[in-house]
Amino acid sequence: MSSTWGNHIKISIFGESHASAIGVVMDGVPAGTRIDEDKLYAFMKRRQAVDPAISTPRKEEDIPEFLCGVKDFVAEGTPICMMIKNNNVRSSDYSDVSHIARPGHADYTGSVRYDGFNDYRGGGHFSGRLTAPLVAAGGICKQILESKGIAVFSHIYSIKDIYDTPFDLATVGKAEHEKLSGKQLAVLDEEAGTKMRELIINTKQNGDSVGGVIECAITNLPAGIGSPMFDGLENKISSIVFGIPAVKGIEFGNGFAASKLFGSENNDEFYYDEKGNVRTKTNNHGGILGGISSAMPLVFRAAIKPTATIGTSQDSIDLDTHQNTQIIGKGRHDPCIVPRALACIEAAAAIAVLDEILNDK
Amino acid sequence: MSSTWGNHIKISIFGESHASAIGVVMDGVPAGTRIDEDKLYAFMKRRQAVDPAISTPRKEEDIPEFLCGVKDFVAEGTPICMMIKNNNVRSSDYSDVSHIARPGHADYTGSVRYDGFNDYRGGGHFSGRLTAPLVAAGGICKQILESKGIAVFSHIYSIKDIYDTPFDLATVGKAEHEKLSGKQLAVLDEEAGTKMRELIINTKQNGDSVGGVIECAITNLPAGIGSPMFDGLENKISSIVFGIPAVKGIEFGNGFAASKLFGSENNDEFYYDEKGNVRTKTNNHGGILGGISSAMPLVFRAAIKPTATIGTSQDSIDLDTHQNTQIIGKGRHDPCIVPRALACIEAAAAIAVLDEILNDK
């Protein structure tokens, strides 16, 4: 336990990569919330394998079926269950390696945790596929935030050592959001994007994989959202973002770079702007002070490790025979999940922020 | 809300910097747990201002009074309340600046969150002083972990751009733990420590402050602790570590550096050692796969921003007059809280890990 999260938007995620279905129960979506079906599916498509050159050939429609809680795409207030059938399952990819723990995967730790009873196929409940219902739930939350004027968007900050133009922490907003909308590879700097794509294609050809960093912004969030100590925005966002497989680090605002500054450099000076709104000249705090929003852009970055499954031989262990052995990844996998993980990060952020907003309403 | 955390070790932290007391209620400490009083106080001293050259002159005894739940330093099983009286309070330091939001502090966001009713003096409930009860609770958890053979320890990874020798992720253990024990400045490389101390002293003389990074290891943790998705070790640890003021980032194992590697470099190959134990050759995963412990050292790093209060003039706002103004920090503050924050990070990690262990028992 547990795949359940939240206080006001409560989500319970279920399923395994090769079970008959995956899905999510969402409790707490305000009655009367209108869900834009097309927008939701478009958002879900962003975590799917769209660019065959840089993604897995596994194709899932991933259209969630609303079992309940919604009528004519309006939330009834009672729990919503979205189910996604697993149609395109090739368990055979895994059958012969089932007893060999894949490096970088949860096969070994999961088998200890569950005494070997867990479904190992495709990673089972640990599969990245479980982010589909997360994205479905987050897509609804994102729409609710949008209706309040709050935008959640992200870009590829880096793939390996290729960097996009970073968000300007103090000014990021509509301009960047619009520029990134609808892009297959969400970067501000097209040239960097081209290099990233080339790197991913090359990496794939080498049977290898590569990681990156995602930068996410939540803009137009009013001040005063969040709580001190353990229910702060940083706590809440990180507690759900680490539910996305492959995330190994998170930082807010200036993050780790703040550790390299003097206080006189890192502090963000306050001022009243011409409209009488409180603002800071810089935004090293990333929109969060004391766990609570400051109305400056909330910006965080998440580190995504390279896809664990690779096409080259690796040393590993056979959990059945207790012998050292080797493994070569088969299955259908992405050389780089960063482009697909953007939607996951946005979804997680949207759920966390909405949960805090509903707490403070 | 909320300053309450946990499922099996439930802590409720209360108090403000200048209230009559601060403290913590701990629910879930197993009955019969023997608390080593001296060890607990020694641990709490580590978060206090011990080296006057690099710390605040504010001196608090910080000896928690056990109001209940403990008899002759043995836990009764029912809730423990530890209270720390605030004796050394100088509210006058804050009275004249009460209406001016200190840059980098939660004065502004807190006043929005609580409609101006919160206690601003010394940061109130947002004060770093609130980590004293956290450390008291964590100190007990640390002792429980020790009784299970699990060690929690940390060192200063960096102050600004001065770096200690980093932990070797795959082998960190007893040797490092012993080397760090009892040190006023917890570093492995004495030379780096000397430089750090000099930097802090210089910074103080300039009326400035400086940040750093703390690296924390939990060793000898058995495999199989933690849960998938939202109750993984990364989720739990980060959700409590961000409760420590000034933390702006966290990363596990290789963390952000993993984003710069190929999968073939970042994956940790499994093998059975001569005793038949499962190990990995490298430990880029930092002891956690799929949210669950692998029995390799659990290592994470937390970024600590420079102390927000500095002795130089900064632009700010007057929340009463709604005018732009200036502020110069008075109060008694540390030029660098990193040395004191080690105990906080260890405490938070110990609580999180024990909570997960008790979940999986």
Add this chain to the structure above:
Amino acid sequence: MSSTWGNHIKISIFGESHASAIGVVMDGVPAGTRIDEDKLYAFMKRRQAVDPAISTPRKEEDIPEFLCGVKDFVAEGTPICMMIKNNNVRSSDYSDVSHIARPGHADYTGSVRYDGFNDYRGGGHFSGRLTAPLVAAGGICKQILESKGIAVFSHIYSIKDIYDTPFDLATVGKAEHEKLSGKQLAVLDEEAGTKMRELIINTKQNGDSVGGVIECAITNLPAGIGSPMFDGLENKISSIVFGIPAVKGIEFGNGFAASKLFGSENNDEFYYDEKGNVRTKTNNHGGILGGISSAMPLVFRAAIKPTATIGTSQDSIDLDTHQNTQIIGKGRHDPCIVPRALACIEAAAAIAVLDEILNDK
């Protein structure tokens, strides 16, 4: 919110009477738990309409489909989702009365709570049909308890003013359990059962309904399960039992009758039996002292109000026109839900008790 319950066995119930499906996500079922399929379906049948003379003609197969979390009827440890399709739906029964609040139902309160967006058909999420997934989840918990030697069973204590032989609080156990097993009308006294059945049939013919009381026993529960104050067995059991529509009261052991006794009469004297086990001579405390099990039979009673839907005309209100009006129940309803509610009560009790056992393990 919220249809989510529990700490160690976490259940999230979803669905509406006339949605495409209802179901439950269970998180926390121990890995390796073997589920006896036949037993589970037999248990679920007990809450269905089996005796057409005294039940609703609505027939649902109510065979839950395991979407995930289970392989060959062995729990994998990860979340289990059981889905029950709604096949036999006749919304037309409700279409013409949709805007008229049915007395005794949640139509009015639900419409206020959800601003009119909730699904009113058949009671929507408030329908007794939502107890089907509760019974499915409870059926699994019951089997886990059985594997620990703990039995959960119940009988009809009364229908209106016809009483079965009550459980002897101090001795209830295997004999009663066996006697009740497999009975269509779970009573110890056959004669009382015959009278109850007659009363229900007569009531049905009058277009009326009738209530009753269910008495439930959990036997062989070891001492020491539960916690003081808010996580006691009484708190936990009542917090889930009131989730069953129509329950309006609950009492433990001697319950309300204890209020009519002197302490010298109500106190249960302790003694060591010949085997050295602690027992009490009487069991007015119903197996719970201070929220914690005493190893005496845990016995509680739940009051079930008469079915709200009746075939006679009642005054009511039209929520659309805001006029006073009349309503006559159509739909397909039970003249008495007590016989079907036994399985619900047992399911709720099993979930609550297992949750506490897993807490204290």
Add this chain to the structure above:
Amino acid sequence: MSSTWGNHIKISIFGESHASAIGVVMDGVPAGTRIDEDKLYAFMKRRQAVDPAISTPRKEEDIPEFLCGVKDFVAEGTPICMMIKNNNVRSSDYSDVSHIARPGHADYTGSVRYDGFNDYRGGGHFSGRLTAPLVAAGGICKQILESKGIAVFSHIYSIKDIYDTPFDLATVGKAEHEKLSGKQLAVLDEEAGTKMRELIINTKQNGDSVGGVIECAITNLPAGIGSPMFDGLENKISSIVFGIPAVKGIEFGNGFAASKLFGSENNDEFYYDEKGNVRTKTNNHGGILGGISSAMPLVFRAAIKPTATIGTSQDSIDLDTHQNTQIIGKGRHDPCIVPRALACIEAAAAIAVLDEILNDK
């Protein structure tokens, strides 16, 4: 675990009867809440031993000390800690019987739960004294409800077989509230009160104790408060009311009596009153339908068992020697705790209802 309760008003109760202090941490009291000190202490006095003829001679001032979270009796929004010192402790009363389990108390079950490490003196954490912080927290919630026009009040429904005039479920309100205010023995029928007092005095003289039933009303609660299934008003209220020692049953509205009625008798017909408000002609549902308030008076009754400690000899067991033995209650105890329990019941109800209101705000 756990003495922690709540989602929006989170309370953590700590302490033991003979520890140095008891108290409560409250998280979630809205910033700016003005606490009427005199009213709070007056409310707390109601659970104290005021009428020496019918109460324990143990006298505690029970003035809670606000350690934090409140300034000039205005809530700051951050956690409030109220501490009550235990001054009047006579542990000697318990020293010689410490190893003998008192019938009707949690001595035995607590010692199993906590492996004998719990503080047995005066019942330790299981003591009725722990209701003092509950009443302090509830007193604040009651004042918040009052500021919204919602009243919480109660009367002695019965002592043994002596009954006060019951509340008229449909009309109970201001008249009853005023009549009960300030009474030492809260009854509507003075004659019944006189008989109750005589019975208690006689019972005391016989070294015995007696139980009763408390009826509590929450009036002027708007419709739409509460949630279906497990977060309904009945679930929430019962989950906290059973935290009061000695409560063995709870019923809402018509409660157990509903089980003896036909649906045509028990259903409450709706109508629009002259002002256009929805009301029901009768109020057998006690103001709750589907877990949600109907705006009719919320009425429930709680059964209080007779005080477990009595002055006559009872058989029991010696937990040290494992021998059967006898015990005679010493200590200072009430022959009937019902009069003092009224404040506890109101406090618990106020906390539960406010928690739900804050959820639905």
